[in-house]
Amino acid sequence: MPQNLTLNVNGQAHRISVDDPKMPLLYALRDDLGLGNPRFGCGLGQCGACTVHVDGQAIRSCTIPVSLVANREITTLSGLGTAEKPHPLQTAWIAEQVNQCGYCINGWIMTGAELLARNPHPAEQEVRDALSGLICRCGTHNAAVKAVLRASKA
Numbered sequence: 001m002p003q004n005l006t007l008n009v010n011g012q013a014h015r016i017s018v019d020d021p022k023m024p025l026l027y028a029l030r031d032d033l034g035l036g037n038p039r040f041g042c043g044l045g046q047c048g049a050c051t052v053h054v055d056g057q058a059i060r061s062c063t064i065p066v067s068l069v070a071n072r073e074i075t076t077l078s079g080l081g082t083a084e085k086p087h088p089l090q091t092a093w094i095a096e097q098v099n100q101c102g103y104c105i106n107g108w109i110m111t112g113a114e115l116l117a118r119n120p121h122p123a124e125q126e127v128r129d130a131l132s133g134l135i136c137r138c139g140t141h142n143a144a145v146k147a148v149l150r151a152s153k154a
């Protein structure tokens with residue numbers, strides 16, 4: 001039987017109806033709410049492309065059931081900053097020219113943002129450790145580390 005849930009995303013409450021409460025949060029964000037930043041990469045919790053924040057913690061939305069995050073605070077990349085007032089990581093990503101195809105960016109920035117929220121001035125190794133579980137097919141890893149370090153000094 002369909003279940004009604006409230007998802008609080010980027011400061012707005014959304015009521016959605018789900019047929020399966022175990023459906024991944026990623027599907028609700030993309031298909032029900034039309035948010036394109038969290039990406040489907042592996043669908044197995046292994047690449048990070050689908051990362052969002054739940055109550056400030058970076059989680060992989062492809063593996064967490066939507067019913068577990070009802071009524072909690074969810075932030076996606078589009079909730080981090082705006083074109084007028086970008087998050088320091090968004091500015092740093094452009095300054096360091098990190099992007100190649102861009103598919104993975106969501107995971108790097110959301111994971112980096114969580115790191116900077118709990119550790120505003122991390123050492124390079126701390127940045128590398130925090131980002132170590134992310135996959136980029138285009139090989140942007142080192143540029144992403146530089147961008148997080150740049151944002152930490154902004």
Ligand code: FES
Nearest residue numbers: 041042043048062
């Ligand atoms: S799509 Fe979620 S971790 Fe890869």
Ligand code: FES
Nearest residue numbers: 101102136137138
């Ligand atoms: S920039 Fe292409 S997958 Fe990372």
